[in-house]
Amino acid sequence: MNSRLIYLDYAATTPLDPRVLEAMMPFLTGMSGNASSIHQVGRAALQALDDAREQVALVLGCQPKEIVFTGGGSESINLAIKGVAMALRAQGKTHLISSTIEHHAVLHALDYLVEYEGFTVTLLPVDRTGRVQPADLSTAIRPETALVSVMYANNETGVIQPITELAAICRERGVLFHTDAVQAPGQLPLDVHALGVDLLSLTAHKFYGPQGVGVLYLRRGTPLVPQINGGAQERRRRAGTENIAGIVGLAKALSIAESERTAHANRLRALSERLIDGVLTRIPQSWLNGDRQTRLPGIVNVGFACIETESLLLLLDQRGICASSGSACTSGSLEPSHVLLAMGLSPDEANGSIRFSLGRQTTDEQIDTLLDLLPDLVAQLRTLTPCA
Template identity: 85%
Template sequence: MPEHLLYFDYAATTPLDPCVLEAMMPFLSGMSGNASSIHQVGRAALQALDDAREQVAFVLGCQPKEIVFTGGGSESINLAIKGVAMALRAHGKTHVISSAVEHHAVLHAIDYLVEYEGFRATLLPVDRSGRVNPADLSAAIRHETALVSVMYANNETGVIQPIAELAAICHEHGVLFHTDAVQAPGQLPLDVQALGVDLLSLTAHKFYGPQGVGVLYMRRGTPLVPQINGGAQERRRRAGTENIAGIVGLATALTIAERERAQYVHQLRTLSERLIGGVLQRIPHSWLNGDRTCRLPSIVNLGFACIETESLLLLLDQRGICASSGSACTSGSLEPSHVLLAMGLSPEEANGSIRFSLGRHTTAEQIETLLELLPDLVAQLRAVAPCA
């Protein structure tokens, strides 16, 4: 990361941990074999693959055979949702449930099932704090429901969902449960037995691992139709030559994230509370989006009346501060966040909100620098385009 930049976009991607790179280097700089080859180079690759699978399984509290390596979080999510839904369609299960605040990887996978595979879908509402009401899930489950997918922690607001409670409701009705846990490593427990989930998706670049490699935990016995066909890799659940360097990096990063979780959470909570308190105190007509306590300490989504997100992001970028809107960019203009709209914000409120996400290299000095600059930038924008 360039020294002059203040990086507040860790929820988008994290820098590669030097220890992770060191673990990956033998498979990047030397001869990295194909784990399906029977010669000694292939066997060495297979051993590295098996070791990584055991490391990931240990953190998740599952069996190594229940781990599927993928090309990232979106692939893991699509494999879980489409794979399970298609496998259960033959049994008359043609309905899926999710929430209105999911990542687009989930929402678009469900859109695909509805548009091309004949499924029906229910999106659960959330309250103003961004949380799903378990009673709404109970009421939405039908006899033909195949799968429920609700994210562990939201990528825009950091709001944490009651995953264990939601999963238990699903199992009472004989329905499988998947969670997008992409933002959770290093901040929330990942024991799949305690969570009660049947499927869980992760991606390495959210916890200081490499980009382009992910994980799907799939409880033993869960039906699945593979979405990539070819060889017999990953027990025929995901074809393609394994990315050994990336997988080794993922396993190393996940192990470090879990080992340092308590310290990391304490560091981030202190910094994020300073940021929230400072903004709310110094900038009139500002607010925090999402629950203040039941959220990841790394994500702070703040709203400012009478400004446009894009303009504030550009001013911040000109001063070397990287942040994000958390919303999609369409035709060159920022659309209101579907997450914030689902939480009951108006389009104007959603368009005046910014996500600051903190990480391992965020310092108290960086928070203070941001707090010194932000009030003047907001005031500058309000002076140019004051509220009607």
């Protein structure tokens, strides 16, 4: 990465950790076998796969056989939601519950099940701070509810959801619970038994691992219909030759993220508080989106009256600062953030909001540079598009 570039979009993707690359190199430069082959090269690949599965299981506090390797977060999420829904449909379980602030991988998987498979969906609202209320979930569950899917922490605002409370409600009512935990590694605990979840989705590139590889935790005994058909890989839950180099990298990255979690989260929290205080004190008519306390330490979503985020992002980019307006998966959209609208912001407020996400290479000096530039850029834009 350019040393002069200030990268503040870690929630979109993170740079590959050199320690992770080192672990991957033997499988990228040498003979990487097919883990389904019975010869010695295949057995070496299988051993690497088994070792990686054990590493991931150790972090999640589960059994290795409960780990399913996938092609990324979106695939893990689709496998969880569609796989459980289709497995339980024969039992008359045709109702699904999620929230209005989910990533589009969740929302579009639900849309598919409604449009093509005849399911019904209830989307739980959030309050102004961006949190789902457990009482709303209790009310929404029906006898025919198959699955509830609520994200661990929001990718746009960083707001952390009451996952343990939500999962406990589902457990009491006999309903399976899935969480999209893509943003959590390195910042939040991941023990699946402490969380009480039945399914949990991750993707390596959010915690300094390679792109294109993910994980689904699937609690033993959870019914699932595979979404990719073919060979018997991943205990027949996800067909396709395993990406050994990517899986090895994912396991290494997740182990590092967990071992450094407390120190990393504390450092990010100090940096983000510095950024929030600086924005709110230096820029009039600015605000923080989402709860200030119950959020990921690495995500800061702030809004500015009387500006358009796209223009601000372009000005920042010209000065070597990378940020975003929200989810990287909707970066080309001109529509206001569905997350911010669900929290009660107006379209103008949502369109005036920007996400800064911090990471391992973020420094105090970079935050100070941003804070030195930002007030003038906002003021410049306000002269071009003054408030009505």
